[in-house]
Amino acid sequence: MTQLIAGQLLNGAIVGTLYGIVALGVTLTFGITGIVNFALGVFMMFGAYAAWYFSDTLGLPYPLAVLAAVAVTAAAGLVADQALFRFTRNNLVNGLLVSLGLIAVLEACALLVFTSTPKELHRVLPGIVMVAGLVLPKMKLVVFALLLVVIFATYAALTRTWTGRAAYAYAQNPEAAALMGVATSRLQTGVVVYSCGLAGLGGALYASLYSLEPTLGSLFILKAIEAAILAGIGSVTGALLGGVILGVTEGVGSIYLPLAFRDAYGLVFLVVILLFKPAGLFAGRR
Amino acid sequence: MLEVRALTKRFGGLTAVSEVSFAIAKGEIVGIFGPNGSGKTTLLNLIAGLARPSTGEIVWKGTDIAGWQAHEIAATGLVKTFQNPQLFSELTALEHLLIAGHLALKRRMGWRRLATLFGREQISVDERARAVLALCRLESAREARAAELSYGEEKMLGVAMGLMCDPELLLLDEPASGLGAEEIESLENVLRDLKREGMTLCVIDHKVGFLRKLADRAISLHHGAKIAEGTPEEVLSNPDVVTAYLGRAHAAI
């Protein structure tokens, strides 16, 4: 039994980092542009399909496909920002409605182009690894490690580089930051593009582990938002922790409760946190 | 009617109102003078229930209302207006007054007001609203949306909304600030009309001239404490008051 639990814990943690990277995008976007970008889910889906396309159809080696996917997703993010999100800064309700609209449009596009037949990447990194007596596909570990690296790199960038600290300062006090020379609109666009890139990375890596469907974004974004709100929207390391907590809960929960409940844990967390501790569990911490 | 005893409000280390005591009798207009930061607005907020006092009593019509909620106090006839007019941007002036009359409607009709939802419209609130508009000289603005009103009209609408709550004592927070000379005159006339109809008023304002003409009695605050009380003339010629306003170098008006 403990084997099973340990296995689920580990799996949950890995899935949690996927939640976490999108949650990080959610948190960053909220802090700097004042909206919760539900559309990050479809950007993740975009990145996943892009990686599949580059790797499977164009035959690029997987790592190159991932980079290309991230670039393409970030570019798409730029377009979306200039065309749409630029007009909904700090307006949570409009931002929500516009993101929902964008989701509908992009998912439908994906359905038309790729159809709902699940797509799978050729085995990227076959083989398993034994970790403390548990069987783990090598690729999962690679993905886990990569995501952790990117998340911590983001944290480092926020706290050590000038741009990062400017972003942090802006999130605290937009007017003061602007007066000190922070180019606000460029910063906001930059954050949106970066978040889309993060989501695209998450998607591209997701593609190496699971099969793809156009609706994967919607499933993920709700989880990512749950993770971000659980941790406290505004906390960068919190996004990762929130994702992991959620992933682990789902994994362990599915041992004891029927699979149907899996999606419910996050929903319950969401409601409970928003009602009782709206600032999140790790509020105030970076 | 209203008696304030040793009222104090501390915000952490800062004492905004310090041991202030005074009384307001029915039918009079009491003015509160004092430079910026002397605690005038805080004092009014305490009386109206928008802030809780640290210590002291507020006795209104015989009951200590210190610590009561704002809408509970408003329901007993003690109403305060806002310095910066709080309005509903898309609604007309008349609609503002109809909404402000909601409390009175609730008090007067209780549960039976549900019958007016699908039956006959409640006319008395409408009549009172029009009467108040006339009193405040806002008839011309009746169908204008709040976003279209001039600043003076906005402030007057704030006073009108306060009147809809059937007040016995109306607290006015800087009603003349931001108004031009003509608008101030209009305001003075409205307030005098109110007094003539038996309402009691307590007004704080910066404009010394305006308040001196209007008030029957006055008190002066400085750094949260009461430093003078009497007729406006007495208070304004009190050397402590002058020093508070103008600084030590100008001890003569």
Place this chain on the structure above:
Amino acid sequence: MTRLAGTLVIAALLAALPLATQSDFVLTILVFAFLQGMVAVSFNLVFGYAGQLSMFHAAAFGIAAYATHLFMQHLGVGYWGGVLLGATLVAAISVVVGAICFRFRLREFYFAVVTLAFSEMARLTVLNWNSMTNGSLGINLQEKATLWIPGMGVTRIESTVGWYYLALAALGLTLLACWRLVHSWMGRAFAAIRLNDELGDTLGINVFRYKLVAFVAGSVMAAFAGSLYAYFLGSLEPGYLSIDQSLGIIAMVLLGGRSAVAAPVVGALVLTALPHLINFSAEVRSMVYGAILIFTILVMPQGIYGTFAQLLRRRHA
């Protein structure tokens, strides 16, 4: 006076329509449009008038539909018995959901997110409670809606024309109820809450109570629409409670307009008729909803009705 006259004219025209056209196609579209119109108008009560973006509306619609069938099946009640019980169930659930949300003073966006969470919970329940709801397969409804008609007793409503009048009457009643509510002191309280709820609070308006009333009233009206819709369509599926459905409702209201009680009906008519007039696949329909949502938020926030009304006002001024 002219507004009343105009309304009567439109009502008369609509009532006479089945006499003018034999086309089953047109009447069917209109039935769907009227029922969706009911949902949109009731959503506007909560969103456009009281200012609360509820993502629970589609759930109310779907829960009532399923509940009507289940009550008929397990309790043996007639159609309207099922409808009333379904509406009561939705009322009870909305009271709980609304009380939770408003007691904790959730502001607009967070209210939307929490109602979304509750809506998803409802959808997952319907999707997974296979023994009751047949899960993702849905249910084909064998029973039909019935109505007591004087002279004929309880008859089944099976013809399109019959449904046309039933749907028209239901929409009419919904519009009447909303109109009375909006133009009463309670409607003013809603407006106050939407525009400046702190000010409303100081003026003695019980913000919690009226937000809850608007939310529950809107949900119950959507419940009636759901019971009718399901029995016209003849089938139930978990998709009734999906976010897509909520999105469609929001699109109808934004497209039609929020400023008048009947404005969302315009949006409902357009969005219901469009996929039938132009042959859209389900994907393209989603794309259109999404594009409309984006377009109306950014370019035409007053919707079709609102823009027209504004043009007319400017012409007269």
